[in-house]
Structure formats: C-alpha cells, structure tokens
Amino acid sequence: MRGAGPVIETRLKQLEAHLEQENPVLLTTVQSFRELDTVAYKMGLFDAEQSFATQIPWWPLVSILGTFSAGKSSFINQYLGVKLQRCGNQAVDDKFTVLCYSNQSTSHALPGIALDSDPRFPFYKVSGEIEKVAVGEGSRIDAYLQLKTSTSPALKGKILIDSPGFDADAQRTSTLKITDHIIGLSDLVLVFFDARHPEPGAMRDTLDHLVSKTITRQDSGKFLYILNQIDTTAREDNPEEVVAAWQRALGERGLTAGRFFTIYNDEAANPIPDEALRRRFESKRDVDLAEIHERMEQVEIERAYRIVGSLEKAARAFEEKVVPAVTDLNTRWRKRTLIGDAIAALLLIGGFIGITTRLGQWDGFKLNAEWWNTITATPISIYLTALVTFIVWLAIHYGNRHLAAKSLKHTADKIGQRLGIRGNLSAAFLTNTKPWRSIFSRNPAGWTRRSRKRIQRALEDADRYVQDLNDRFTNPSGTPAIEVEKAMNVGDDSAFEQPPAALTANQGS
The missing domain is CATH 3.40.50.300 (P-loop containing nucleotide triphosphate hydrolases)
Structure with a gap:
C-alpha cells in the first residue's frame, strides 16, 4: 500500500514537534490528517509527497x-x-x-x-x-x-x-x-x-x-x-455623504x-480645526480601531477552530465529492469501453465474414459429416484459432480501455477544479483503469470498508477536538479556572501566547 514519502513524513514529524510545544490541543489533529492521507494514497488522490496537513497554514x-x-x-x-x-x-x-x-x-x-x-x-x-x-x-x-x-x-x-x-x-x-x-x-x-x-x-x-x-x-x-x-472628509460640507457613497x-x-x-x-492625519468635529472623528476612529484590533487578537483562537473545521471538511469531501466524482467517471469510462468493444466486435465479425467470403469459403456451404470430421480431426487448429482470436480481442479491449480513460482525463481535471477537490482527481480516476482492475468494479479503487472507517474516525475526532477547544475557551458552569485546568489535565494555556518557534528558529539565518 502506498504511504507518505520520506520528505513529507519528516515535515509532519517536525510539525508535530512544534505543536507539542506551542499548541498541544492541535497536536492530535495531525494524526487525524494522517488518517485522511492514508485514504488519499490508496485512492490515488495524493502522491507520496502530499498531505492534507501541509495544505493549510498552522x-x-x-x-x-x-x-x-x-x-x-x-x-x-x-x-x-x-x-x-x-x-x-x-x-x-x-x-x-x-x-x-x-x-x-x-x-x-x-x-x-x-x-x-x-x-x-x-x-x-x-x-x-x-x-x-x-x-x-x-x-x-x-x-x-x-x-x-x-x-x-x-x-x-x-x-x-x-x-x-x-x-x-x-x-x-x-x-x-x-x-x-x-x-x-x-x-x-x-x-x-x-x-x-x-x-x-x-x-x-x-x-x-x-x-x-x-x-x-x-x-x-x-x-x-x-x-x-x-x-480627509472633515473639510467636506457633509462628510457623512462620503461614507454613505x-x-x-x-x-x-x-x-x-x-x-x-x-x-x-x-500621524498622517490632516488637522481638524473644529474641536467638536475632531472629537467626534477621534471617538469613532478609536471605537472602530479597538474592534479591529480585538478581532486581530482573536485569530489565534479562530485558527484552532478553523483547522478542526478543515479536518472535518476534508473528511466529508471524500464521501460528498471524491467518491461520487470517481464513481461517475468510472461509469463513463465503462460505457465508453463497452461501446468500443462492441464496435470492435462488429468489425471483427464483419472482417471475418468478408475475408472468408472473398476466399469462397461460403460458396455452396453445407455442414456435412465429412467437413465436420475434418475439423474435429485437428483440434489443435481450433485451439490455436481460439487463442489467437482471444489475444486479438484482449489487445483490442485494453486498447479501448486506455483510449476511453485518456479521453476522460481532461474532464476529470475540470471536475476536480469545479468541486475544489484537494489532490489530483484525474490520478484517482486513472487508478481505477489499471489493467488488473475490472471495468465492472462497484467501488472506486482504495475505497474500502477500512477507508470508510478511517473517514468516520476522522469525523468523530473533529467533533472531539471542537469539544476540547470549547472546554479550553469556555466555562458555562462558572467553575474556577484552576479546577477546570485540573479536571481537563491539558496543561498550560500560555502555549497560545507564544511565538511560533517553527518560524523563529529559521529566520535571520
């Protein structure tokens, strides 16, 4: 089974090491992303150096x-x-x-x-x-x-x-x-x-x-x-009209x-001579700036929830987007292959009849005992004829499979872009067209019962992570913070106030 390559594995381990120091609540989400990666590898959606965890900023x-x-x-x-x-x-x-x-x-x-x-x-x-x-x-x-x-x-x-x-x-x-x-x-x-x-x-x-x-x-x-x-609008007759515009x-x-x-x-403001107007402008500015700065400070908390949301979204995308899209592409591919096979069969039969007719094999055709005895007397000829016919048929069939798959690759790319699917949808589709895969397979390659369990486990993890974050940032019962910390046994919240060590370690070098 395909898995993470050495480069992406090293990066994920580094990420886990950084999160262990800076944001322990999010540390376990990396493992959940790894579960999704495993499914993506099996389905052919990711190559060995891709991971859901590297597609979002942490x-x-x-x-x-x-x-x-x-x-x-x-x-x-x-x-x-x-x-x-x-x-x-x-x-x-x-x-x-x-x-x-x-x-x-x-x-x-x-x-x-x-x-x-x-x-x-x-x-x-x-x-x-x-x-x-x-x-x-x-x-x-x-x-x-x-x-x-x-x-x-x-x-x-x-x-x-x-x-x-x-x-x-x-x-x-x-x-x-x-x-x-x-x-x-x-x-x-x-x-x-x-x-x-x-x-x-x-x-x-x-x-x-x-x-x-x-x-x-x-x-x-x-x-x-x-x-x-x-x-700059303070000198206007009606500065409110500028805002309204x-x-x-x-x-x-x-x-x-x-x-x-x-x-x-x-520092760059124009002087406002009217004292009352100046105070009004300053008051409005200070209120708005305070709210903007407060939102900027809250992004540290919002990012934690957004990462968990990204995990849930990526997990649901398999059942809601990836699997239906690959299944639809497989249906189109199977239909085109069978149509090609039917056309090829008609051409083979027509060619056989045409050649034998031209050779006069059908002139005065009579199925008598002498003709039958001649055929049955040499079974090797029947075997060789059947074998050659089968080989020709296989070559034509797999040629049809290849051409049908190739004709849908561009369509798969467009569908992947339209649906916003992370990964290479056309590669996932082509995984289903490998020679050893039957065109009548019901499920996409890699989409097994175990894969479904991995997705379900990731969704359950996402819910649990949200609850952990809620426990950290909310306290509806009013229990003293020290008691909540002891009950949760999750460590110190100061991790959210520290600079990203992963960023500072390599800067200035």
Missing part, C-alpha cells in the same frame, strides 16, 4: 487587502509599533509581503522562495498556481512575494500579509490568483478603501473582486471592510450586512 493568518494608497502599510506600522512597511501615495509595495515574528535583533527581508518552499507558510508551492494562469511567471516567484521579520510583540502567534494595490500591479492576473489563494487560507481579511477617492464607481473591478466574490462565501464573516483616511457602492455589489469601519492614522 498559524493564525490576517490578510490586508485593498487599493493602493489606501493606508494598508501605515495601518500595519501603527499596529506593530514599528515602521516596517514603506508608506506613500504611490504604489510603493508591489509584492505580497508576509510579516512574522522573529527574536532576531534586526528585521530581515527574505525572497519569495522562502515562502514558496516552506509548507508552514501560506504560500507553499504557490508558484505552480501562478504558472497555471501566467506561463513563465511561476519561476519569477521573488517578483511576487517576500518575507519580512520583526521583533514587534504584536506579531507573536500570528502572521500578517500585506498585499499590493489591485490597481497598481501590472501583473494583475497573477496578483488576483494569489489574492484568491490567501483569502481562502486567512482567518481574518481586512479590506481597505481610500476615503480620499470619493468616487467608488471608478474602482468597479476592485470592488467586484473584493466584495461581490466574497459575500457569498461560507466564511464571509471573516471580512472587515474599512474606509481609511476618513479624516461607499456604503451604497458596497451595497450595489450585494454587501447589505456586516461591519463597515471608518478609521485614520493620527
């Missing part, structure tokens, strides 16, 4: 998106308490920048390959995704990504991603591909707009991508929409609920 992730000069970098600098990102009215940052904590005395800027080649970060192997939408660009990963480290305590236990402005990047297709990638992985997404540009209609494409394509997501609650630089623009794209924040940066 540290809380906050993405900051928006138009250029919307104040994303200044917001990050203010949050970190250090000037790590460049700021300006032009498109000063044209890369996706991953920001994480380091205990090094100085900050470091590392190339994109540091992210593309490390499964612990959210951009692992994203170069392959870029290559799919822009041929030749996958090898230029350093032009799209960079990693920056900082000693800011605000970064402990989480990762921030600063994105380039949508309307500032010439490589728009690849940028949007990367944006979709990080949105799917993020625990919190801050979407920034610039109040200094009071005509949101001019940013139709950006609004469509950041709003219209996100509000229908199941995790739409992780999006916060922020109108930055709101201080943006709210209408978002509403036209379907955003009728959710939080809409208005903030500005004190």
